[in-house]
Amino acid sequence: MKRDLTCVACPLGCPITVEYTDTEIISVTGNTCKRGEAYAKTEITNPTRSLTSSVKVCGGVLPVVPVKSDKPVPKDMLFDCMKEINSVCVKAPVKIGQVIIENILGTGANIVATNND
Amino acid sequence: MLNYDLVVVGGGPAGMAAALKARECGIESIIVLERAETLGGILEQCIHTGFGLHYFGEELSGPEYAAKFIAQIEKTDIVVKTDTMVLDISDNNLVTAVNKNDGLLKIQAKAIVLAMGCRERPRGALEIAGTRASGIMTAGTAQKYVNLDGYMPGKKVVILGSGDIGLIMARRMTLEGAEVKVVCELMPYSGGLTRNIVQCLDDFGIPLRLSTTVVETHGKERLEGVTIAKVDENLQPIDSTREYIECDTLMLSVGLIPENELTKNVGIGIDRITSGAVVDEMRQTDHKGIFACGNVLHVHDLVDYVTLEAQLAGKGAADYILGNSDENPCYVNGTTGNGVRYLVPQRVNINNKDDVKIYFRVGRVFKNAKVVLEVDGNVISSKKKVKLAPGEMENVVIPAAVLSSMTADSSIVVRVEE
Numbered sequence: 001m002k003r004d005l006t007c008v009a010c011p012l013g014c015p016i017t018v019e020y021t022d023t024e025i026i027s028v029t030g031n032t033c034k035r036g037e038a039y040a041k042t043e044i045t046n047p048t049r050s051l052t053s054s055v056k057v058c059g060g061v062l063p064v065v066p067v068k069s070d071k072p073v074p075k076d077m078l079f080d081c082m083k084e085i086n087s088v089c090v091k092a093p094v095k096i097g098q099v100i101i102e103n104i105l106g107t108g109a110n111i112v113a114t115n116n117d
Numbered sequence: 118m119l120n121y122d123l124v125v126v127g128g129g130p131a132g133m134a135a136a137l138k139a140r141e142c143g144i145e146s147i148i149v150l151e152r153a154e155t156l157g158g159i160l161e162q163c164i165h166t167g168f169g170l171h172y173f174g175e176e177l178s179g180p181e182y183a184a185k186f187i188a189q190i191e192k193t194d195i196v197v198k199t200d201t202m203v204l205d206i207s208d209n210n211l212v213t214a215v216n217k218n219d220g221l222l223k224i225q226a227k228a229i230v231l232a233m234g235c236r237e238r239p240r241g242a243l244e245i246a247g248t249r250a251s252g253i254m255t256a257g258t259a260q261k262y263v264n265l266d267g268y269m270p271g272k273k274v275v276i277l278g279s280g281d282i283g284l285i286m287a288r289r290m291t292l293e294g295a296e297v298k299v300v301c302e303l304m305p306y307s308g309g310l311t312r313n314i315v316q317c318l319d320d321f322g323i324p325l326r327l328s329t330t331v332v333e334t335h336g337k338e339r340l341e342g343v344t345i346a347k348v349d350e351n352l353q354p355i356d357s358t359r360e361y362i363e364c365d366t367l368m369l370s371v372g373l374i375p376e377n378e379l380t381k382n383v384g385i386g387i388d389r390i391t392s393g394a395v396v397d398e399m400r401q402t403d404h405k406g407i408f409a410c411g412n413v414l415h416v417h418d419l420v421d422y423v424t425l426e427a428q429l430a431g432k433g434a435a436d437y438i439l440g441n442s443d444e445n446p447c448y449v450n451g452t453t454g455n456g457v458r459y460l461v462p463q464r465v466n467i468n469n470k471d472d473v474k475i476y477f478r479v480g481r482v483f484k485n486a487k488v489v490l491e492v493d494g495n496v497i498s499s500k501k502k503v504k505l506a507p508g509e510m511e512n513v514v515i516p517a518a519v520l521s522s523m524t525a526d527s528s529i530v531v532r533v534e535e
């Protein structure tokens with residue numbers, strides 16, 4: 001089988017072609033760097049995405065603070081992760097890099113703050 | 118009146134990188150003037166990741182990228198004045214600004230870096246029939262509501278324009294539980310990065326309709342729906358294709374315009390296509406000692422390139438202040454060949470001793486084409502490209518050795534070969 005993908009691992013967005021069978025990846029072409037190859041492989045076997053959002057802050061200057069998953073999470077779990085994120089309210093002060101939700105839904109990814117509140 | 122060697126107007130990624138580079142080059146007295154409450158510029162509301170992969174080698178969100186530069190600025194004694202709006206720049210580099218504490222500020226500068234960024238094209242710039250119902254806003258305004266104020270502006274969304282902000286907001290609204298019904302794009306191609314079409318639209322099954330526009334809005338107080346229609350080759354709506362779509366929010370992502378009111382007031386030459394200043398390879402405008410970088414110069418899709426460009430401007434300004442810049446530059450203007458819309462820098466001082474990178478954008482989508490750089494009719498480089506699109510900035514490099522062989526009558530042409 002053959003699939004044309006756009007690498008989303010960085011904004012260059014290289015067009016990538018993957019050839020694969022049910023059990024293995026035969027070839028990856030079109031990528032500019034290693035990350036592209038890795039992306040193409042996971043995209044075929046187990047697509048993942050980084051998730052960014054914001055969480056409510058209690059007692060801070062700003063009402064919300066931005067967060068991200070420190071690792072990509074399975075694509076089909078994005079909405080479940082959003083539910084978790086939206087159920088949280090962190091206490092101010094929040095520092096950049098602070099873990100807000102550990103190992104979200106067992107994905108192995110932490111949700112961390114990406115700004116100071 | 119205050120005196121500073123370097124005044125930087127705007128404290129976004131461009132302004133911060135220019136100030137830091139000038140400091141690294143030995144400039145002691147630097148002041149950064151920023152209109153907003155904090156440094157960081159537009160990055161503060163861009164909470165998605167995708168920044169810094171080229172510059173830092175890691176994928177950061179907008180605020181994280183900005184925070185790295187803010188931390189560096191804080192380690193220096195570069196003076197920062199936030200909540201400070203620059204009102205005017207005079208012919209002899211006198212900067213007038215205003216803020217609550219100081220009132221009116223007059224600052225005499227030896228050199229100035231313009232880094233005011235850009236703003237979104239508002240609804241007024243479009244021809245859409247209909248009432249002024251609430252629920253119509255630019256995608257950037259919506260981004261600010263959701264990401265900074267923590268407030269959802271609507272539940273059923275139509276987005277007009279496939280610029281990156283619109284695409285990013287399509288995903289953001291969807292993740293927050295809104296239904297994004299469609300993204301309409303007037304042109305036959307998207308204005309955004311391909312990666313954003315994939316991960317913001319395709320991932321969520323949001324349709325992108327090309328050659329389609331919004332012709333009418335409906336609803337008195339609150340938006341109730343829009344009418345969309347396909348357009349013909351002349352971009353005129355085709356009546357028979359009109360279609361009603363129910364929605365409470367219309368987001369516009371129809372382009373960014375560099376904020377060049379200050380630039381124009383000084384009388385600096387503006388490029389008709391980029392709407393930014395005409396500059397040389399150090400990003401010096403045609404007004405000696407005034408430099409420009411970042412989105413105020415031309416709209417960038419990648420902040421990494423903004424940083425690199427701002428470092429050039431910072432270095433150029435430092436050289437100028439220290440008296441190290443070329444007193445008798447010999448400029449050659451670049452020419453846009455087939456398929457190329459604009460070049461930045463527009464002109465190159467051939468006395469420059471370093472390689473010069475010229476950034477450009479194409480006017481339409483090309484597949485399996487070549488990007489060709491010609492100097493004096495000789496092909497200097499010819500690079501194969503699987504795809505070229507107006508949404509993605511490209512570049513070519515004039516090697517230093519080629520520059521040194523050029524004369525005042527030389528020509529530089531960048532073109533696409535199909």
Ligand SMILES: Cc1cc2nc3c(=O)[nH]c(=O)nc-3n(C[C@H](O)[C@H](O)[C@H](O)COP(=O)(O)OP(=O)(O)OC[C@H]3O[C@@H](n4cnc5c(N)ncnc54)[C@H](O)[C@@H]3O)c2cc1C
Pocket residue numbers: 011126127128129130131132150151152153157158159160163165166167168169201202203204232233234235257260281282285376379410411412413416417418419420421423
């Ligand atoms: C929604 C959005 C999404 C983006 N996504 C990505 C992405 O995924 N990856 C990526 O790499 N890049 C992305 N970019 C591009 C990148 O963020 C911009 O190119 C970059 O922020 C531009 O930096 P700048 O400093 O030129 O402008 P800005 O960040 O706009 O900063 C300009 C600053 O100047 C100030 N200013 C303006 N006028 C005055 C005045 N008269 N006096 C004082 N101060 C003034 C403004 O307040 C502002 O803070 C995105 C941009 C946007 C808008």
Ligand code: SF4
Pocket residue numbers: 007008009010011012013014030031032033034035036037039
């Ligand atoms: S292959 Fe490498 S360079 Fe190309 S988009 Fe992917 S990460 Fe970026």
